[in-house]
Amino acid sequence: MVEKDCLEDTLRNLRVPRFQELRERILRKFKEPVTLPKSVKKRGMVKCLIRVDKIFNIVNSELEKLINNLPRESELHSYQLEMLKLANIENYGDVIGKIRGMQAVLKKLWREYRLKIKASVDAAEARKMAREFVGRTISVLRKLRRDLELLDNAIRELSKLPCVEVGAPKVVVAGMPQVGKSTFVRAISSAKPQVSPFPFTTKEIILGHVNLGVLRIQVIDTPGILDRPLNKLNPIERKAILALKHLADLILFLVDPYEGAYYSLEQQLNLLRSILRLFEGKEVVVVINKIDLVSEKRLREVEDRIREIYGGAILRMSALKKLFVREVLSEVVKKLGLSEDLLKSLSI
Numbered sequence: 253m254v255e256k257d258c259l260e261d262t263l264r265n266l267r268v269p270r271f272q273e274l275r276e277r278i279l280r281k282f283k284e285p286v287t288l289p290k291s292v293k294k295r296g297m298v299k300c301l302i303r304v305d306k307i308f309n310i311v312n313s314e315l316e317k318l319i320n321n322l323p324r325e326s327e328l329h330s331y332q333l334e335m336l337k338l339a340n341i342e343n344y345g346d347v348i349g350k351i352r353g354m355q356a357v358l359k360k361l362w363r364e365y366r367l368k369i370k371a372s373v374d375a376a377e378a379r380k381m382a383r384e385f386v387g388r389t390i391s392v393l394r395k396l397r398r399d400l401e402l403l404d405n406a407i408r409e410l411s412k413l414p415c416v417e418v419g420a421p422k423v424v425v426a427g428m429p430q431v432g433k434s435t436f437v438r439a440i441s442s443a444k445p446q447v448s449p450f451p452f453t454t455k456e457i458i459l460g461h462v463n464l465g466v467l468r469i470q471v472i473d474t475p476g477i478l479d480r481p482l483n484k485l486n487p488i489e490r491k492a493i494l495a496l497k498h499l500a501d502l503i504l505f506l507v508d509p510y511e512g513a514y515y516s517l518e519q520q521l522n523l524l525r526s527i528l529r530l531f532e533g534k535e536v537v538v539v540i541n542k543i544d545l546v547s548e549k550r551l552r553e554v555e556d557r558i559r560e561i562y563g564g565a566i567l568r569m570s571a572l573k574k575l576f577v578r579e580v581l582s583e584v585v586k587k588l589g590l591s592e593d594l595l596k597s598l599s600i
């Protein structure tokens with residue numbers, strides 16, 4: 253998450269080499285014939301030196317390129333570092349350090365084997381040394397196998413994150429699965445997340461914009477969260493928690509009031525309670541969605557239950573039928589401390 257250049261965009265083009273791929277390239281290079289001018293003496297030894305140099309160059313330049321293209325730890329926002337943890341990179345700096353360390357080990361090996369090859373008594377010994385170099389290089393790389401795989405996976409995860417502008421207002425839409433978060437984000441913003449009657453339809457953080465003339469509000473759709481302890485949340489739910497923690501200037505908490513809702517009102521209230529506790533100090537607006545499905549009596553009942561745990565504004569809307577969606581936006585604009593005149597340019 254950076255001001256201008258989007259780190260996530262750069263990461264989309266970054267390739268992390270795999271151990272298997274490096275190993276195959278090394279073995280292929282080792283078998284490749286080397287041609288020498290007729291005048292060259294000690295041909296067997298010289299050929300081995302050339303092979304060893306070529307192999308070292310391949311591995312060294314791959315690792316160098318990787319380290320240079322990876323973002324530095326200091327360039328990463330705490331949001332991105334936590335996302336890396338979610339993708340099993342507990343300590344990003346340590347992984348980079350390990351790659352650097354292995355690169356140094358490989359350089360040392362290369363120097364050592366160049367000397368051994370030069371000191372060989374005959375071509376057969378030079379070939380034996382070259383083979384040993386290849387074997388040892390591959391076993392050093394094997395120590396990076398899991399790190400490279402985890403890094404690749406983590407970079408893919410990071411690059412899926414949208415490019416959020418730090419300075420512009422950010423509203424994060426949250427709630428249990430199926431309450432209508434994505435339907436709402438589709439209705440008001442440029443984003444068109446998938447909507448379906450199945451929980452966990454949304455698996456990623458999705459960014460949309462509401463253009464209000466001179467200003468645009470960023471609206472962030474999130475995966476649904478279940479009412480269970482934080483340490484029991486799955487990685488998809490945790491992405492939503494991280495978006496709330498790091499991105500939200502304002503949280504819109506959606507509630508499904510329907511008696512036959514996928515998750516009961518009780519469960520939804522439990523989640524609201526946890527979110528209020530977890531993000532104490534952040535502005536939260538509760539919106540009862542799907543009002544087209546329930547009676548006024550039920551709506552009052554749901555509002556009363558919400559009021560037992562939450563003292564702020566409770567709004568009503570139907571994201572599907574686009575009822576009172578503008579009123580919700582108006583509350584958002586107000587809570588963000590923006591002028592309500594901005595809404596004049598809006599055609600919802």
Ligand SMILES: Nc1nc2c(ncn2[C@@H]2O[C@H](COP(=O)(O)OP(=O)(O)OP(=O)(O)O)[C@@H](O)[C@H]2O)c(=O)[nH]1
Pocket residue numbers: 428429430431432433434435436446447448449450451452453454455474475476477541542543544545569570571572573
């Ligand atoms: N009747 C009615 N149905 C709605 C409304 N909003 C959403 N739905 C329906 O509820 C279902 C779930 O909608 P989504 O927008 O995908 O819900 P979500 O909260 O994003 O769900 P997850 O991505 O699974 O967390 C879909 O079938 C929608 O058509 C509404 O205002 N009224």
Ligand SMILES: [Mg+2]
Pocket residue numbers: 433434435445446447453454473474475
């Ligand atoms: Mg969704």
